[in-house]
Amino acid sequence: MVSTIDNYDLSEHNTFGMKVRCARFLEYDRPQEIPEVLRLAAELPRHIHIGSGSNLLFTQDYDGAVLHCRAKGIKYMDMIDRVNLVVDAGMKLDDLVRITTDQGLWGLENLASIPGEVGAAVVQNAGAYGAEMGYRAMDVHAFDKQLGDTLYFPQWDCDFGYRTSMFKAPENKGRYIVHTVELLVYKFPCPNIEYPALKKVFEGRDPKSLTPAEVRDAVAAIRRDKLPDPAVVPSAGSYFKNPVVDREVYDRVVAAASGLTLPHYDMENGKVKIPAAWLIEQCGWKGKSLGPATVWHNQPLVITNPDRKAQPADIIALERAIAASVLERFGIELTPEVEKV
């Protein structure tokens, strides 16, 4: 069924807790309803499909239609040592992680506690602790607005990269609505606990003795220590991308850091990825506020709205202040990971 509500309050549909409204809110239960949803959306000047709004910052009331998929189904195709899951886009990623790991299936446990829905997780190639949605997504069913039909994209056509995919590429922005995702998970143990924080938790344990639920719980516990729970402290997770710079820029930053050890990751293309959190912390922003917007005390990459009093402009003012100090001190430009609408 398609439901339509005009002049709708989006507070519960964005984890920053912004009290913004959209001109029309359209929800649907089945992929077959997408053409009807798009017809209703076309009566307004623009539209956007959202999941849980955990990577979005609505900068003002939205004069268009906001689309959302309510479908949360999951089907299992058993294949001896693995299972192909056919999952609706509207299922919460964390629910999927809990359901599969409780059944002893491996592959999604490191993605525990990432807010948001399965469809968006594919679009974003959500990832954490050495795992990414794109590793498991074998086939993505997406409605192509240009062709007016559903297309099936195998993994190799999705162009998964660091927090990106073909569905998010600028030339495709808004073109596809992901409605179903086929994911491959395993019955045999294949723990991915190389990430230092996880390695530490399971030190001395035979990896083969672990269960996916144990790894999921460890990931969730590590995340609870580091990140704010969006239900309690509104945020959109990591606000900035980790900058990827040329080696000369990195060398210059090291020189400017006067004796500090600069964490970094050497990339295959000769470039260097620098943790934005480190740069922000060095500029003294950890735990600091600018008006009602605050940098999270345990993870400076996260901008929060702790008292739910911040307006979009307050978040953007803090974003700009942080970016300006990092640019001034290190000569590195930070780009937001969070998408402004």
Ligand SMILES: Cc1cc2nc3c(=O)[nH]c(=O)nc-3n(C[C@H](O)[C@H](O)[C@H](O)COP(=O)(O)OP(=O)(O)OC[C@H]3O[C@@H](n4cnc5c(N)ncnc54)[C@H](O)[C@@H]3O)c2cc1C
């Ligand atoms: C506390 C916190 C921690 C976080 N930690 C992580 C983390 O560890 N790793 C990580 O990767 N991310 C993390 N995030 C960011 C966020 O959870 C992910 O980006 C998530 O995948 C977004 O899902 P969503 O359903 O909220 O999508 P939304 O924010 O609603 O949308 C994101 C994008 O996807 C598009 N979209 C949504 N649904 C569809 C669809 N069905 N078809 C086509 N396009 C669609 C939207 O238009 C938008 O462009 C975190 C966020 C928070 C608040």
